[in-house]
Amino acid sequence: MSGLIHTPVLPGEVAEVLALQPGETYADCTAGRGGHAAVLAAKAQPGGRVILNDADASNLEFASEHVAQQVAGIAVHRFHGNFALLPREMESAGLQADAILADFGFSSTQIEDPARGFSFMRAGPLDMRFDPSRGLSAADLVNTASERELGRILRDFGEEPAAFRVAQAIVQSRKAAPIQTTEALAEIVRSVVGRRPGSGVDPATKSFQALRIAVNDEIGSIDALLSQVLRAAKGVSGKPGGGAARQGGEVGSERLWLRKGARIAFLTFHSLEDRPVKAVLADICKQGLATDLARGGITASDEEIRANPRARSARLRAIRLNT
Numbered sequence: 001m002s003g004l005i006h007t008p009v010l011p012g013e014v015a016e017v018l019a020l021q022p023g024e025t026y027a028d029c030t031a032g033r034g035g036h037a038a039v040l041a042a043k044a045q046p047g048g049r050v051i052l053n054d055a056d057a058s059n060l061e062f063a064s065e066h067v068a069q070q071v072a073g074i075a076v077h078r079f080h081g082n083f084a085l086l087p088r089e090m091e092s093a094g095l096q097a098d099a100i101l102a103d104f105g106f107s108s109t110q111i112e113d114p115a116r117g118f119s120f121m122r123a124g125p126l127d128m129r130f131d132p133s134r135g136l137s138a139a140d141l142v143n144t145a146s147e148r149e150l151g152r153i154l155r156d157f158g159e160e161p162a163a164f165r166v167a168q169a170i171v172q173s174r175k176a177a178p179i180q181t182t183e184a185l186a187e188i189v190r191s192v193v194g195r196r197p198g199s200g201v202d203p204a205t206k207s208f209q210a211l212r213i214a215v216n217d218e219i220g221s222i223d224a225l226l227s228q229v230l231r232a233a234k235g236v237s238g239k240p241g242g243g244a245a246r247q248g249g250e251v252g253s254e255r256l257w258l259r260k261g262a263r264i265a266f267l268t269f270h271s272l273e274d275r276p277v278k279a280v281l282a283d284i285c286k287q288g289l290a291t292d293l294a295r296g297g298i299t300a301s302d303e304e305i306r307a308n309p310r311a312r313s314a315r316l317r318a319i320r321l322n323t
């Protein structure tokens with residue numbers, strides 16, 4: 001999988017709102033395959049710096065190599081982990097960003113790799129973790145969660161109308177044998193949901209999305225990152241107990257992870273991601289702490305969607321800190 005490319009979504013629009021200048025620092029919360037990072041790092045040259053973060057160690061490795069190859073001489077810092085922890089890591093390392101991007105969800109290379117267990121179209125172990133080195137896999141979840149808990153996950157994160165019937169079928173099936181593969185789970189879901197007449201969509205789509213979101217605590221991570229952005233906008237450090245109003249990007253002797261005037265961009269792909277981003281950014285702007293750079297959100301052109309179908313549901317939201 002290591003040679004495969006993930007086509008970045010809305011690259012021109014992201015570059016425009018982030019408006020990196022030579023010598024600035026760009027932090028990529030979701031480095032993925034380094035597509036956005038290479039474009040943005042180039043704008044920060046000469047003298048720029050790029051901070052790459054990803055929960056997926058193999059993507060992080062690939063992104064670092066890709067950026068170093070594409071942008072000669074750029075200084076690269078890497079962090080492996082959940083982006084919710086990046087602000088604290090950056091402050092501990094004394095790093096401050098002039099621009100950040102979080103491009104949520106999975107990379108094409110993750111979903112296309114059968115060994116990662118993300119896809120109902122590819123036979124493999126039922127894993128779905130962005131970071132396979134920690135936490136519970138999707139197999140752990142479907143084999144241990146209560147029927148009620150599974151039903152809620154499928155309803156809340158997949159908007160699956162048959163959520164509780166699918167949960168019941170999962171619990172019935174695992175009594176006979178643990179559910180270990182993507183194929184086994186997809187078959188259980190299909191036996192309950194069935195293909196909707198005239199629909200090209202696989203009946204397992206919503207359930208797989210729901211489990212992936214739950215396994216990776218995707219919404220909790222987004223909420224945590226947003227609260228760190230809000231804290232920084234108010235001049236509060238990302239570290240627990242951090243306080244005080246900022247003065248030119250510094251709080252006492254602490255350097256905040258976001259510099260004064262930092263540009264912040266999010267790429268969301270469905271309403272569960274977009275709703276909290278929209279609400280928090282609107283709140284920050286309403287408090288006069290930032291200026292909206294993408295009123296209503298920016299979506300992809302028909303041309304981009306034709307070339308990259310994943311762009312269809314993308315929405316770019318962005319602000320610039322006033323403080």
Ligand SMILES: C[S@@+](CC[C@H](N)C(=O)[O-])C[C@H]1O[C@@H](n2cnc3c(N)ncnc32)[C@H](O)[C@@H]1O
Nearest residue numbers: 008030032033034035036055056082083103221
């Ligand atoms: C859509 S891809 C990013 C693609 C990237 N912008 C590019 O152009 O190549 C999303 C990446 O975010 C990572 N990711 C998702 N949730 C994360 C989290 N909470 N913390 C850190 N990384 C996360 C995934 O592992 C994946 O590599």
